[in-house]
Amino acid sequence: MEKLQISKNGRYFTYPDGTPFVWLADTAWTMPQRMKWDDVTYFMEERKRQGFTVLQIVALDPERDIEMRNPTGEKALLDDDLLTPNERYFSYLDWILDKAAEYGFYVLLLPVWGQLVVGHDWGGKTYEKTVTEANAYQYGKWIGERYKNKNHILWCLGGDRQPIHLGVDYRPVWRKMAEGLAKGITGKDLHYNRKDPAWEKLMITYHACHERETGECSTMSYWTDEEAWIRFIMLQSGHGLEPKNYELVKKEYDREHVMPVWDGEPAYEMMPTSWPPVNASFHGSWMVRKRAYWSLFAGSFGHTYGHCSVWCSIAEKEKNAMSRLTWYEALKCEGAEQMKYLRALMEDLRIMTYRPAQDLLPEENDSVEMDQHRQCCLNEADKTVCVYLPSGGTAEVDLRKAGYGDVAYIWWYDPRDGKFYTSDGKETENAQKMIVSDGKLQAESPEAGKEKDWVLIVKKEDGEKPICDKVYFDAEKEGQLKKVFVW
Incomplete structure (x- = not known):
């Protein structure tokens, strides 16, 4: 190694x-x-x-x-x-x-x-x-x-x-x-x-x-x-x-x-x-x-x-x-x-x-509950913004600071199943085209509430889905995965 x-x-x-x-x-x-x-x-x-x-x-x-x-x-x-x-x-x-x-x-x-x-x-x-x-x-x-x-x-x-x-x-x-x-x-x-x-x-x-x-x-x-x-x-x-x-x-x-x-x-x-x-x-x-x-x-x-x-x-x-x-x-x-x-x-x-980019989000006040705290980051080329919403809901992102124009392409990534969904909850393989009004993006997660967290991925350009399915270990190819010893 x-x-x-x-x-x-x-x-x-x-x-x-x-x-x-x-x-x-x-x-x-x-x-x-x-x-x-x-x-x-x-x-x-x-x-x-x-x-x-x-x-x-x-x-x-x-x-x-x-x-x-x-x-x-x-x-x-x-x-x-x-x-x-x-x-x-x-x-x-x-x-x-x-x-x-x-x-x-x-x-x-x-x-x-x-x-x-x-x-x-x-x-x-x-x-x-x-x-x-x-x-x-x-x-x-x-x-x-x-x-x-x-x-x-x-x-x-x-x-x-x-x-x-x-x-x-x-x-x-x-x-x-x-x-x-x-x-x-x-x-x-x-x-x-x-x-x-x-x-x-x-x-x-x-x-x-x-x-x-x-x-x-x-x-x-x-x-x-x-x-x-x-x-x-x-x-x-x-x-x-x-x-x-x-x-x-x-x-x-x-x-x-x-x-x-x-x-x-x-x-x-x-x-x-x-x-x-x-x-x-x-x-x-x-x-x-x-x-x-x-x-x-x-x-x-x-x-x-x-x-x-x-x-x-x-x-x-x-x-x-x-x-x-x-x-x-x-x-x-x-x-x-x-x-x-x-x-x-x-x-x-x-x-x-990526670098932290909380400046792209509205400033939180002390009364915001922890489970409503959104965390944002931005890639080196300023072409991709990611926001984590622990309870889902509405994400407001100021894209002017990242040099975006009047259009952005968004993906809702579900960290619970690794799939992408549209804002109305349908599984998708394509980005949603969004109009950016006055430099600010408003996007609503497919669902919201306790334990319904989402990752919003915002891109400047349209393209293939940004995260692909992975297989890190295939038991059938490597040999049957089994536990030999029983406590």
Whole structure:
């Protein structure tokens, strides 16, 4: 696989020839500890069929098993020592990473989960700290050297923790690990706060948590631009109902020091909407779509999907009031299946190259409900405008600012089924010609209301439908898709 790089304008990832990369990730944090080899294969085939291109995985994750054992019972660390990794554990991680490459997935790999650094879990329990300033460099060097030739790996430090946690500053630990990774991958002695062209070869970000007290949830919440190792920005918009991830993305998009930004942990499908999950409602596919389209049209380079039962690989015997499906059952949930329509839009429109264009829409006042918030973006040539309407309704777009004339051609794209419809609800293969009055377009979605979201695509010229049907994995051609192992 080709190594990804950052675009010349600093906004998104590309292949070496400059072609934009479509980042559509799934959160599979605990895969190395919780999934047998045949389940891993099934998982990857399903996610490839649904259009995913990236898997987010943790090498050492204690959240489901403090011993961090793989499915054969091999502990990740001998004597619980970070500097004595168990080769038999990591050989299975090697296999998973190689299998991901075989299926064409890039992997965002976390060397450790944040709990191992802070010694504290979200249930309030405390543990001896496994990762410290004394051993972080050596482990980073070891794992970096182990995977230095795997072009499909990007790196992520952190792991659901801010670098300043419960008043303790853990930034020196993470800096040591970043420098260790650099030594292992490049062979050079790089310093966390010194610019060096070698840092540009390392794609590293930081996965923060969503702080309830402050609302901070970005890679850059507690870091500055002096951190030469940070190359792109991850948001954790979180699992509550209140976060407006389009505002979070905008804040990072507008930074003076430009870096790619994306929502790397939005509200998971079937995740409780409040914590603790007492009498809670659960996020459905509508929330999944809203966070995805809002963030993309606000300037994200891609998007990450997640499911409450998949990230932690829930087994049949572990189902409960919070995780109501097994990971295997959850793979086919509605929101996951609808990600292939998002992938098609990203791919055919090259949406990662668009710029946010809220100035084309009427200004919203503070009384506008979140589920009525429209998000707009415009392509580089000013020939295509996209507007996401989370509840449908009327879209008013000022096309004068995009240089349109008296006529525009519109398409209504349904993110629930990937098809195009006319304003009166009929499926169509053709654009609707619209008269632009005084430079402003008025268009009415085929339907409106709760969970009836639409994408309006406005073009200067008539033409074929802008998003085509896709098949990302054909089970009949590739061999019968099946699950070998039954929990």
